[in-house]
Amino acid sequence: MKPPDIEHLYFDGRHYDQRCQGLTQDIPFWVSRARKYGDPVLELACGTGRVAIPLAKEWFLITGIDISEPMLAEARRKSSREGTVVEWIKTDIRDFELGKKFPFVIFPANTICHLLDLEDLEACLSCVKRHLTPSGRFVIEVFSPRLDILLRNPKERYSHSEYLNPDGKGTVIVTKSNAYDTASQINRIKLFYKLPE
Ligand SMILES: C[S@@+](CC[C@H](N)C(=O)[O-])C[C@H]1O[C@@H](n2cnc3c(N)ncnc32)[C@H](O)[C@@H]1O
Known part of the structure; x- marks a missing residue:
């Protein structure tokens, strides 16, 4: 675990x-x-x-x-x-x-x-x-996976969200990657946070 x-x-x-x-x-x-x-x-x-x-x-x-x-x-x-x-x-x-x-x-x-x-x-x-x-x-509560998301290229980054930095400086940009393994039927999502400079 x-x-x-x-x-x-x-x-x-x-x-x-x-x-x-x-x-x-x-x-x-x-x-x-x-x-x-x-x-x-x-x-x-x-x-x-x-x-x-x-x-x-x-x-x-x-x-x-x-x-x-x-x-x-x-x-x-x-x-x-x-x-x-x-x-x-x-x-x-x-x-x-x-x-x-x-x-x-x-x-x-x-x-x-x-x-x-x-x-x-x-x-x-x-x-x-x-x-x-x-x-x-x-x-x-869980979503039903969308086929177009499961088929995404795992090497690419997709837009996820943007929000105001809680520390009061600029915008935080979040992107994500998707890697679906058909054998295990597991979809791995990674989130990447870009903090304002
Ligand atoms: C997407 S947030 C959901 C929070 C809340 N249920 C809501 O609807 O806004 C996921 C939460 O899962 C918690 N979490 C992840 N793994 C956990 C674990 N093994 N045991 C307890 N909490 C966990 C995280 O700390 C985080 O707060």
């Missing part, structure tokens, strides 16, 4: 929030499911609380777990600024024991793609199974 490279800018909560500004279209879905399945809710890989904080604002009890301290630091800062209560826990989604069960476990925003092999996927799923109540629900 390889630890993720949390030194990478991808795991910096300030950069994540700048890059994902305006990404809110999934929130009504998670709120409606929480109304249906009940709380406490557990969010796997909660990041900066993009989903957990809006759920807490709707008065759901929620626990968010994530491996990156810089992401959780941003989550804590925002939830205390907004007066919302979320239980933030730093742990690995492949190996956690929270000592309680949940009727609703969520895995938003394609984050399941961070589980890079079958061993990681099975480890995470067995942790989730241990944390679900007997009739609990586990909801995963």
Whole structure:
């Protein structure tokens, strides 16, 4: 089980929030499911609380777990600024024991793609199974791969996003490469961050 490279800018909560500004279209879905399945809710890989904080604002009890301290630091800062209560826990989604069960476990925003092999996927799923109540629900949001993306030239860089540098100097430009291995059916995406000079 390889630890993720949390030194990478991808795991910096300030950069994540700048890059994902305006990404809110999934929130009504998670709120409606929480109304249906009940709380406490557990969010796997909660990041900066993009989903957990809006759920807490709707008065759901929620626990968010994530491996990156810089992401959780941003989550804590925002939830205390907004007066919302979320239980933030730093742990690995492949190996956690929270000592309680949940009727609703969520895995938003394609984050399941961070589980890079079958061993990681099975480890995470067995942790989730241990944390679900007997009739609990586990909801995963993941995209359907587009053929034209899978067929991209792995040596080429494609545009990904641009956002204002959270340190206040210029624009950060993110590009990506795509390498799809047909035998394993694994699509490897690399993000490249270009900071302003
Ligand atoms: C795309 S962000 C998603 C954050 C949040 N769920 C959202 O919807 O905005 C991916 C998150 O996965 C976390 N992550 C990646 N691998 C992890 C692991 N093995 N255990 C816990 N968190 C992990 C990262 O730290 C990052 O916060």
